[in-house]
Structure formats: C-alpha cells, structure tokens
Amino acid sequence: MSPKNETAVLAASLLITLGLLGAGAWWMTHRTPGSGISTLLNPKAGESPDAKLDSQQPIISFGEQTLSPGAPSPRKENGMKALAQESYDQAIGSFTAALKEQRNDPETLIFLNNARVGQRKSYAIAVVAPVNTDLNGALEIFRGVAQAQTEINRAGGINGTLLRVAIANDDNNPELAKRVAAALAENNQILGVVGHFASDASLAAGSVYEAEELVAISPVSTSVKLSGFSNYVFRTVPSDYVAARALADYMLSKLQQKNAAVFFNSQSNYSKSLKSEFVSSVLTRGGQVTAEFDLAEANFSAAKSIEQAVKQNAEVLMLAATTDSLDRALQVVQLNRKRLDVLGGDDVYTPKTLEIGGDAAAEMVLAVPWHINTDPTSPFPQESQKLWGGDVNWRTALAYDATQALFAALRQSPTRAGIQQALSSADFSTTGASGTIRFLPSGDRNASVQLVKIAPGSRSGTGYDFVPVPSQ
Template sequence: MKKNRLCSTALVVIFVMTFVMILGFALTGCEAKNEIKVAVAGPFTGSIAAFGEMIKRGAELKAKEINAAGGVNGKTLTLVFEDDTGKDKEASLVAERIASNRQILAVVGHFNSNCSLAGKPIYQRAGIVELSPGSTNVNVAAGSEWTFRNIYRDDFQAAFAAKYIKNVLGDIQKVAIFFDNDDYGRGLKDSFAAEAKELGLEIVGMEAYDRDNTDFKAQLTSIKAKQPDLIFLSGLYSQAGLIVSQAREAGIPAQLFGADGVDSPDFLTIAGDAAEGTYVTTPFVFRLDDPKAQKMAIAFEEMHGVAPDTWAALTYDAVDMIVEAIEKGGENRKAIRDHLASINSPEKGYDGITGLTYFDENGDCTKPAYVKIVKDGQFVPAAEQMLGME
C-alpha cells in the first residue's frame, strides 16, 4: 500500500516535470525563432562610465534602425548589455556568463583592453566572437581566432602621436609620460616611448598611477622638476581630466597630449578650463562633409538628446558588422566568425561610418588616426591632420 502511494507520487512528479520541460522548450523555441541576441559588454558603471553610456547609446541606435528596417533575417535584434565596470576581474565573470548563454550569438566588446584580454580565452574556449570597438592594446586580438576589433592598434596610434608631436607641433624637445598602470596605459606608453626616442625626442620622465587614484600631485611634482615641453597622457579620460587640472594648479605650463582614452566629452567637464588646448589622437572624427556620419549624428541626437562621441560611432559600426555577419554567414556562432574572418581585403571590407574595416590574420584592422584639440570647451578636429600615414 505504502509502496503504491510512493509509486504514484513519483509518477505525478515525473509527469509534472516532463510537462514543465516541454513547456520550457516550447517557450525557448518560440523565443529563438523570433529573436537574435547579441551581447554588448562595456564599462556601464564605475569610474569610466561615460564610455559605457556612449557605447550603449550607439548600440541602441543601431538596433533601433535595424529593427525598424525589418530586423535580422526577419527577426528582432535584441541587445544584452553586460557591465564589466572596466575591470578585468569583472570582465571574466561577464565573459563566462555570456559564453554559457547559448542564445547569445556574438559579443560587441569589451571596451577596455584589460577587459578584452581577460575575456579572450573564455570566448575562445566557448567559440563566440568578441568584436571590440575600443580595445587598442597590441595583444588584444592576436592568438585567438575569435577576437576582432574595428579600431587601430596602440603601436600604430603611439607612432602616429609621436610623429605628430615631432612634425606638426614643432619645438618640442622634452617629453614626460603619465601612464595608467594597466594593459592599455602601459602598452601605449611603451610604444610611444620607443617611437619618440627614435624620432629624437627626449623622454625626461615616466610616472604611473592607479585607476583608483584621484590625487596626482606627488607624481606631478616630480614631472614639474624635469620641466618637460609636453606631457603625454597614456590613460583614460577621468584620471586624465584630473591630471590636467591638477597640472595647471601645480603651475606646469607644458603642452598636454592624450591618446584616444582621453577622447570623451566627460574629459571636458572633469578638467574644466584646464582642458583648453589639449590634443588627443582618436580613431574617428565627425566631419561635416561626411554625409553618412552626419546622418548618424542627427539620428543619435534625436534618440538620446546628446551628440554622439567616437565610441558611440565605433560601437554603431561594430553592431552592424555582427548583424551583417549573421545575415550573410548564418545564425550560429561559428558562421559569424567565419564571415568576419573572410573580410580580409579592402575590396571585401565593411564600409561603415568610421571608415573601411577589414581584418588581417590576427583580427586586427588598419584604420587611420586623427587629431582633435580642445577649443572653447569642445573637442574639434585639429587644423592640421596627418592622414595617409600607415
């Protein structure tokens, strides 16, 4: 009798479980039919959240446009935003979460070089594409056939910056470097120092800082004693903003020159008046004579109420590249990778708003760099550019 009851209870349990599972499968099946999921990973909170904000907005605009035009193969494009806070520890957790979600077909991100590097082995193991719109460290894409980026590498950017300083700015002899002690800041500093020496510039000092720090007076005092003509900022906009304002407070008259990590509208609010006259190198500028970029800028302002920045534009393109790979390659992780890998010559290149993107065997790409200057509290393209330097 007792045994019988146990049997019937077990039967009911099995029955209910089977029912739930069938229902579950049916539901996910429905979802998979009508939806294409792509992850966007970046620093949406933390000390460099302004980057994340623009990345998110750029991706949202692209998704809106794609869905308004009928979606991807007739399905809705859904973006899954994952916050890595710009820290590698957090990025590897995010990468594990994305990789284990089979519904997600590809990743746009990560933004920071240290985060892309942390995610790389995880995405490689899981076999999912990582397309970074912002990581410039030399080692980000090499060594994994699943990692790509639609931005130049730091060795190119550093050489470009050093040449610009030497050839365009003129009468700069002594250069000091202030670098963020992470993969981006250190890698860029090394490349820059090597190139600057080659060009005959004298490196008079190199000072490091940690991302968490907000007081740079001690390092600036050391730099001040060496009387550099120019300080190269190898780091991100928030710390760079403080460094610039504290440098002026400390009475350092040197020209300030940042790399693309400084290229964010928030640099201007943090640095205030001290930002005036600062140069930055950047992978993209919105030019008035570029109809595609202008169209995107207008749509962006309409949707979000602010002007887009460089990172919104690069993310906008990156999302589109993934969508194109899904449409032309197929709706699985491997097909997306194969399609991206096949974009390996200028003829096959993807022509987005940030220029032509095509990958070499590492997944790196060759794109031009530009120079911006802060004028009247705004980033504007510098009068003199140095294009055609590859």
C-alpha cells in the same frame, strides 16, 4: 610651485568637482548624450566592485530587468514586467512611454526593440559594458548598439529575421568579465558579443571566447596585447600603436618638440600599452622621453612631477591616463597652466576634461578613433542626433560599427562559427559610422585615428569643445 599654491589649486579643483556632482540632477535632464553626463541613475555610494565579486553572478537581460544602478522609472518597470510575462504589446507601450520621459536612455530603447521582436524569429547578440563603475561609458556603448539595432530592425533584419540584443555588466573587472563571457557562451541564443570596454577585461574574457568559440568585437579596448590575441577577438577601434604614432608625429613634426614626459597608470594594460608605444615611437624618430610618472602611485604629486619634468628638459606632457586616474591627470593639466604642450590618449576624451580642465586644457591634443565633425557627409551623426537629441562620441560610433560588423557577418552565415569565418575573411567589408570596416589578420581594424584639440566653443555647453586638428 609652492606646497601652499598647490594646495590652493587642488582645493579649487575639489570645489569644482563637488559643484558638478551637486548639479547632477540638472545635467541629467538638460544635457545631451554627447556631453557624456547624461547619467540616468547614480551608482550606489561606497560600494566596491571587488568587495561583492565573490557573490556577484552575471546577469544577462533582454529586457526583463535593468542593469542600471538604482530604481527604474515606473513606466520602464512596467515594461520590464510585461516583457518578462511575454505581454509584448503592453511592454511596447510602457517602454515607448518611458523613452518619452528619458529619450536618451539606450537600455530602454534596446528593451523596446526586443519587445517589438516578440516571438518572431530573431538572431541574438550581447553587449557588455561597465555599468556600475563607468555608467556614462556604458551608456555611450549601449547607444551605439541600440542605434544599430533600431536601424537594422527597421530595415527588416535579414530576410525578416530581426536582431535581439542582450545586455550584461562586467564593471571593467577581469574576473567578472570572465564570468560574463562564460555565461554568454553558455547561452546558445547569443551568436556574438559587442565588448568589452577596458583592455584588461577584453584580455580576460578573450581567453574564454577563444575556448568557447564565440566572437567578441570590442569598440573600446586598444591595448597592443589584443593584436593577434585570439581568432575570436576583434575590435573596431585602432590599437594603441596607431594612436601613439599619431601623437609622436604631432609632437615632433607639428610642435617641433623632441623631449616628452609621460604620465601613465601602471595598473592599466591600456595605459601601459599606450605609454610603451608612444615611447618607442618617439625614440625611433629621434626624440626622447626624459621622465615617466605613475599616476597610480599612492604618493603621486602633480606639482612635484611637473617640477621634475621641467628640470629634465621636458617640452611636452603626454597623458596616458585612464578613467580612474583622470582626476590626477587633470591636476597635472591645471598645475601645468599651459607652460608645456600637452598630449593625451582617448580616455582623456571626456566632458570632465572640458569642465575641469577649462582654459588650462586649451590646445591639448588627443588621439581618438572618430570625431563627429570628421565626415560631414556621413548619415550617422544626423541619425544619432534624431535618436538621442544630442551629439555622440567615438565610443558610441565604434559600438555602432561593432554591431554592424556582427550583423554583416550574420547575413553571411548566422552561426557562431560562420560569424568568425566571415569576419576573418580577407574579403569581409561593411560600412559603419566611421567608414569602411575591415579587419586585419590580427583582429585589429584597418583604420587610422583622428587628432582633436581643445578649443573655446559652445557645442558641449562647457565653454570648450574637442575640435578636429586639420590633416598635416
């Protein structure tokens, strides 16, 4: 493709992106949580998480203050003030009213649940997510935890002892993640943690959890470096090894293609992990990876990369993109124009891919841990629909599972040491949104992944949906 054509395509992409940003207020009130665009408040413009890291102190909130950027609604603000003053009935009333205004705000539901606990005996856990740097991703995690907390407390908790949840933010920053982990470990109320989000954050915080003997269960971090990393770090999401094998199998068996070009982010542990596992899996099955392209390079060119991939006889493009490199990966999708088959990891599973990718992304296949249509008999999708007014995705489901796993361990022994022993036991088992939850000695979940593809559809409201690929 000529530089002129590339410039035209990229300019069109920019206009689409600006249009989506301009329509933010409409999306905020009209879209469902499953769309991933139900951002409650916009992050502060022009702020770099690293710039303020030196002065940024971890905030652990049970409902006394919000972590979401921007100003909360007046009713939510009143609820937080009342909760801080231990005026629980007033807090319940204010949070209930705030949820009627914004029903898919999981932070408010967590605060409401905590207000309902009041001064009664409770067990406390925390959830950590990148609130400022990936607000939609954070909300997806919070929804899973909030739903599990709601169901657990409605059922009476453990012999009347209810569950309280604290929220914390790490911005997917490893240094801040360490500080958050240390603050959570210092708080004796916290018996377990749901988090972290990025693999780099989980690896950084994991060393603190190991030293302080506090369990953390990540619903999102997939890097193979986390396998066996710590006796206190678990995850409800399968590792990149599982996802990479599924993608390689699909490429070689279903697509009948042997040559792949891989796009990855050299600044991400997750991306490097998925790339490495995919390359290894393809090679061991007789295929080849003919080219690798770093999305993080300053001079990265989607058009030149595709041209080079074609010259090197690539038949498939595999996108091991991350949230912060997704825009460049989607440029690849747009400029590829379905000439070569496209595969991707779970970070590509976002509404943005459907919106920006459009027809150019149709037939792309991704490996994700869970899809809402995988098990029609599961009660989780129906309950989440009632709670949030829309579909949820795999991040919410696996955050729900992480909370349920901590609760099941709490039921056996409500101490930090007891939780670690329960989760490590070969006999441990509980049920979550995505089926049975068991952990391998490595801390990994004993589970498979689901392949999904992009196809025309009306469920997401973008004209395209992620739909399950039938088992081979």
